[in-house]
Amino acid sequence: xxxxxxxxxxxxxxxxxxxxxxxxxxxxxxxxxxxxxxxxxxxxxxxxxxxxxxxxxxxxxxxxxxxxxxxxxxxxxxxxxxxxxxxxxxxxxxxxxxxxxxxxxxxxxxxxxxxxxxxxxxxxxxxxxxxxxxxxxxxxxxxxxxxxxxxxxxxxxxxxxxxxxxxxxxxxxxxxxxxxxxxxxxxxxxxx
Amino acid sequence: xxxxxxxxxxxxxxxxxxxxxxxxxxxxxxxxxxxxxxxxxxxxxxxxxxxxxxxxxxxxxxxxxxxxxxxxxxxxxxxxxxxxxxxxxxxxxxxxxxxxxxxxxxxxxxxxxxxxxxxxxxxxxxxxxxxxxxxxxxxxxxxxxxxxxxxxxxxxxxxxxxxxxxxxxxxxxxxxxxxxx
Amino acid sequence: xxxxxxxxxxxxxxxxxxxxxxxxxxxxxxxxxxxxxxxxxxxxxxxxxxxxxxxxxxxxxxxxxxxxxxxxxxxxxxxxxxxxxxxxxxxxxxxxxxxxxxxxxxxxxxxxxxxxxxxxxxxxxxxxxxxxxxxxxxxxxxxxxxxxxxxxxxxxxxxxxxxxxxxxxxxxxxxxxxxxxxxxxxxxxxxxxxxxxxxxxxxxxxxxxxxxxxxxxxxxxxxxxxxxxxxxxxxxxxxxxxxxxxxxxxxxxxxxxxxxxxxxxxxxxxxxxxxxxxxxxxxxxxxxxxxxxxxxxxxxxxxx
Numbered sequence: 001x002x003x004x005x006x007x008x009x010x011x012x013x014x015x016x017x018x019x020x021x022x023x024x025x026x027x028x029x030x031x032x033x034x035x036x037x038x039x040x041x042x043x044x045x046x047x048x049x050x051x052x053x054x055x056x057x058x059x060x061x062x063x064x065x066x067x068x069x070x071x072x073x074x075x076x077x078x079x080x081x082x083x084x085x086x087x088x089x090x091x092x093x094x095x096x097x098x099x100x101x102x103x104x105x106x107x108x109x110x111x112x113x114x115x116x117x118x119x120x121x122x123x124x125x126x127x128x129x130x131x132x133x134x135x136x137x138x139x140x141x142x143x144x145x146x147x148x149x150x151x152x153x154x155x156x157x158x159x160x161x162x163x164x165x166x167x168x169x170x171x172x173x174x175x176x177x178x179x180x181x182x183x184x185x186x187x188x189x190x191x192x
Numbered sequence: 193x194x195x196x197x198x199x200x201x202x203x204x205x206x207x208x209x210x211x212x213x214x215x216x217x218x219x220x221x222x223x224x225x226x227x228x229x230x231x232x233x234x235x236x237x238x239x240x241x242x243x244x245x246x247x248x249x250x251x252x253x254x255x256x257x258x259x260x261x262x263x264x265x266x267x268x269x270x271x272x273x274x275x276x277x278x279x280x281x282x283x284x285x286x287x288x289x290x291x292x293x294x295x296x297x298x299x300x301x302x303x304x305x306x307x308x309x310x311x312x313x314x315x316x317x318x319x320x321x322x323x324x325x326x327x328x329x330x331x332x333x334x335x336x337x338x339x340x341x342x343x344x345x346x347x348x349x350x351x352x353x354x355x356x357x358x359x360x361x362x363x364x365x366x367x368x369x370x371x372x373x
Numbered sequence: 374x375x376x377x378x379x380x381x382x383x384x385x386x387x388x389x390x391x392x393x394x395x396x397x398x399x400x401x402x403x404x405x406x407x408x409x410x411x412x413x414x415x416x417x418x419x420x421x422x423x424x425x426x427x428x429x430x431x432x433x434x435x436x437x438x439x440x441x442x443x444x445x446x447x448x449x450x451x452x453x454x455x456x457x458x459x460x461x462x463x464x465x466x467x468x469x470x471x472x473x474x475x476x477x478x479x480x481x482x483x484x485x486x487x488x489x490x491x492x493x494x495x496x497x498x499x500x501x502x503x504x505x506x507x508x509x510x511x512x513x514x515x516x517x518x519x520x521x522x523x524x525x526x527x528x529x530x531x532x533x534x535x536x537x538x539x540x541x542x543x544x545x546x547x548x549x550x551x552x553x554x555x556x557x558x559x560x561x562x563x564x565x566x567x568x569x570x571x572x573x574x575x576x577x578x579x580x581x582x583x584x585x586x587x588x589x590x591x592x593x594x595x596x597x598x599x600x601x602x603x604x605x606x607x608x609x610x611x612x613x614x615x616x617x618x619x620x621x622x623x624x625x626x627x628x629x630x631x632x633x634x635x636x637x638x639x640x641x642x643x644x645x646x647x648x649x650x651x652x653x654x655x656x657x658x659x660x661x662x663x664x665x666x667x668x669x670x671x672x673x674x675x676x677x
Contacts, residue, residue, distance in 0.1 A: 135301065136265050137365040143300050150300050157362060159305040161292035210426040214419070238412040240403075243419060248587035249503075251434060251594030254426075278595045279431035 007082045008032055011052070018047055033087045041090050042100050045075060049105060054079040054086055057105075060112035062120050064146045069094045071122060075102075092122070101127035119144035204340065211254070211280065212337040213243040215330070218253035218277070220270060223260015225287045225320050237323040242330055250276040255333070260320075261289035263301045264362050267309060271359060271368065274310050274348075281345045282337070284329055285312045288319045295319070308358045311344030384456060388607065391455050391614075394631065395606025396420045398613075401635075402573075402642050409646050420602070427599030434594060436499045443495010444597045448604040450488030454611045457481055461630065462542045462623030478536050481615065482523055485570075488608060489515060492589050492601075499592035507588020510653050511572075511579040517660035518569030518576075524668030525559035525566070529619065532556060532675035538618050545622040553620040559671035560620050564640060565664035569656065570612055573645035576656050584650075613637050 008026045015024055015034060022044070023035040036044055048054040058076040065072055068091075075088040092099055101124045103110040113124050114133040121142035141148040175182050219229050232239050233246065247253035250273045262270060274283065285306045288294035293304035306312055313336060316329035336342040348355060359368060400417035407414025434440070457477045489511055496504035529552060530536050533544050545551055553560035569576045579588045590601050613634035617624060621637075624630035651659065 134265070136268075137363075139364070148300075151298050153300050154298050154304075157300075158293075158303055159308045159358075161305055164292050164297065206425070207429050210422045210429065214422040214426040216423075235411045238407070238414070240407060240415050241413040243415060243422065245415075246582065248582040249591045249594075251592055252587070252590070252598055253594075254430075278433070 005029070007084065011082070011084060011086070014052060015044070015048075018051075019044060030082075030084050031087070032084055033089060035089050038090045038092050038099060041073075041075065041088055042102055042105075044088055045077065045102060045105055048077060048086060048088075052079065053081050054084075056080060057108060058085070060109055060116065062116050062122065062144075064094075064120065064144070065091070066094070066146045071097055071120060073099060073116075073122075097122040099124055101125065103127060118142065121145065208338050208340060212334040215242075215244045215255045215282075215333075216247035216253045217244050217255045217257055218247050218250055218273070219257045219259060220266075220273065221259050222262065222266045223258075223287065223289060225259030228320055228323055228326060229257075229259065232323040232326045237327060239327060239330065242327070242334070244330055250274075251278065253277055254281055256281065256283045257286055258283065258290055258306065259286045261287075261294065261296050261302050262306065264303060265301075267303055267359075268363055268366055271310060275369075279345050280342075282313045282333060282342050283310055283344055284333060285315045286326070286329075287321060288317065291315050291317065303362060309355065309362075311347045311355075313342045313344045387455060387460060388452060390460070390627075391607045391610035392603060394634070395608075395610040396424065398609060398635070398638055399606055402638075405642055406646050420606070424599050424602055427602065428596055430595035430599075432595030432597060434592065434597075436592065439494050439498035440592070441495075441597075443492055443498065444593065444600040444604070446491020446494065447488045448600050448607070450484060450491055451604045451607040451611065453487075454481055454484045455607055457484070457538075458611055458614050459539050459542065459618060459623065460614060461627070462539075462546065462618070462625060478526060478530060478538055478541075478619075481538075482526060485608075485611075486515065486519070488604065496589035496592070501592045503585040503587075503591045504589050507579050507585045507591070510585070511589065513653055514569055514576060514578060514656050514660075517657040518566040518664070521562045521660060521664035521668040522566035522570070524665070525562040525671050526619075528559045528668070528671035528675040529556060531672070538615070541619055542623045551620060551622045556671055556674055558667045558674050562664050562667035562671055563616065563620065564637075565667065566660065567612065567616065567637075568641050568644060569660060571609065571641040571645075573641050575645065575648035575651045577645075577650055578653050578656055581650060609638075610634070 005026055008030070011032055012024050012026060015022065019036070019040060021037065022040060025033045025035070027033055034044060054077045056078040058078050059074075060076070061074050063072040063074065070091045071094055072089060072091050077086050077088070078084070079086070090099075097120070099122055101113070103113060110127070110129050111133075113127055114129045116122050117124060117129075118133045118135055118138070119142055135143070140153060143150070143153075172182060219226060221229065231237060233244075239245075244255075250256075254277070256270075256274055256277065258270065274281070285291060289296055289302070290306040290312070293299075293302065296302040297304065303309065314329050314333045316325050318325050321329070333342060356368060397417060397420075399420045400415070403419060404414045404417050457480060493508040493512065496508050529541060533541060535541060535544070541552065548555070572579055578584075580590070581588065585591070590598060593601060614630070616637055617630065617633045621633050624633055
């Protein structure tokens with residue numbers, strides 16, 4: 001049976017006519033991805049909120065694509081009428097990570113931006129928020145970046161109780177047990 | 193006659209007896225272990241029959257119960273709460289996370305060994321310890337108090353420099369105020 | 374026999390009696406609450422253990438001079454009020470006569486407020502915001518229950534043309550009746566006000582541990598908390614004995630006193646166990662409805 005994507009198709013049409021340089025993908029029912037470059041994010045969010053009724057902001061998250069030397073920011077917004085989750089994804093440079101401030105659209109983005117600034121080190125110029133969010137006086141690499149070595153930091157900073165020398169990375173063992181393959185990019189940053 | 197050893201022993205015995213049978217507990221419930229405490233204190237397990245009751249503020253408390261993991265951010269507050277408590281005071285570490293880090297053994301933000309930062313009298317093992325284990329921990333603490341061995345507060349005062357050094361290693365730019373005790 | 378030494382030993386005996394009885398009543402209350410919640414509960418001497426432990430604790434907190442004076446004020450007020458309460462009636466045990474004079478009922482109504490004021494001063498000095506909230510709540514609640522209480526006392530004083538507690542007790546002995554029967558509305562108003570005076574649930578908004586971290590005493594530990602607890606026990610005895618003296622004809626001996634005060638004590642305890650906590654404005658509204666109505670009725674009953 002073929003699922004009908006009537007409202008998703010409608011959203012696709014609306015976004016495609018409004019913006020030219022974006023890639024739109026209907027992933028599954030009620031889930032639509034929009035890949036845009038970083039300067040189109042603010043117009044898309046504004047357009048979706050004001051014209052299309054996507055007035056609920058769900059989440060802002062960040063993914064560290066260290067292989068491509070990029071961060072990916074994902075804005076998830078939702079419309080109570082069409083019930084579609086709209087994912088606006090953008091990639092930014094990893095060496096000089098800056099992103100436009102968007103907390104004038106939804107005020108709660110402010111909190112997410114504070115978290116991402118602290119955990120990934122991404123700067124949002126012109127954005128007003130307390131510098132410290134969860135970590136206090138953190139001096140190291142932002143801890144959610146994949147090049148931050150957690151175990152090394154732990155060994156340097158904290159004490160360790162004797163008798164826990166058997167602790168080890170069990171990802172490979174679990175993968176073997178369930179018959180899965182660990183992809184290469186994950187192996188590269190594995191702790192073995 | 194009044195200052196001889198027997199009189200001292202009797203006074204100490206009475207003090208320790210009242211101390212062990214009247215523990216005002218301050219539950220520092222930042223970890224997941226706080227969920228075991230309502231069951232411990234209410235109808236089913238009833239810790240009040242042992243004299244354990246909740247205290248509202250650190251000033252009134254004898255017993256600091258640290259339920260589960262401590263992040264570096266909460267460690268600051270725990271040290272402050274511990275130093276605000278009045279002597280004699282006792283600490284119970286509750287759950288594997290306070291003993292050796294538990295499942296947070298490689299977390300960048302969670303301390304692994306509580307007794308390097310504040311003196312711990314009794315550890316309760318488990319993840320999570322059930323109310324039976326918690327009551328067993330209270331009983332063990334009462335035994336230590338009756339024998340006069342629960343002297344964490346004295347140790348803390350004597351080895352303050354060592355504890356401060358350990359604390360400074362984690363809390364780098366945090367002013368550790370000297371509280372009156 | 375009327376020497377100063379005699380008076381002093383009587384006073385000491387009264388304080389000891391009040392302390393012991395108040396402490397045991399507190400322990401029995403904890404036991405009753407535990408049994409109603411289907412628990413075993415602490416032993417009834419638990420409050421003694423708590424107090425001895427608290428007195429043997431170090432106390433090294435300093436926030437200012439008033440912080441050290443506050444608990445002292447509280448226990449001074451309790452003991453002073455106790456000194457003006459005739460513990461036994463008639464020619465009862467001569468030690469418990471204490472310092473009665475004509476007009477002591479009016480003096481007591483004022484003196485019973487003094488403890489709360491002392492505590493408010495001490496709590497204010499600590500600078501803890503929870504203390505400030507607790508003190509505000511306590512004073513608001515006091516405005517609530519003092520009005521029906523004073524009205525019922527005024528009704529009694531007007532009805533029998535005496536302002537002395539011993540006078541009221543003598544009247545009850547002569548007429549061979551209790552004032553709770555000869556002016557029932559005054560008794561109802563006073564008992565409803567007593568619910569608030571004890572600060573037990575549902576009127577425990579002052580000390581609510583979950584809301585304001587035990588309110589005024591939140592910054593007091595060790596010996597000061599012990600002083601507060603002793604003061605509370607003595608004050609509970611004061612209130613109960615005052616009510617027994619005024620409304621139930623006093624007691625001829627200590628056993629009768631214990632029976633009567635305990636029967637009276639069960640009212641706030643049992644009412645409290647099954648009631649959740651009121652909010653501040655609900656508590657004040659409570660006192661300004663039915664207790665006030667019964668207070669007015671009592672005054673009308675006394676005038677006609």
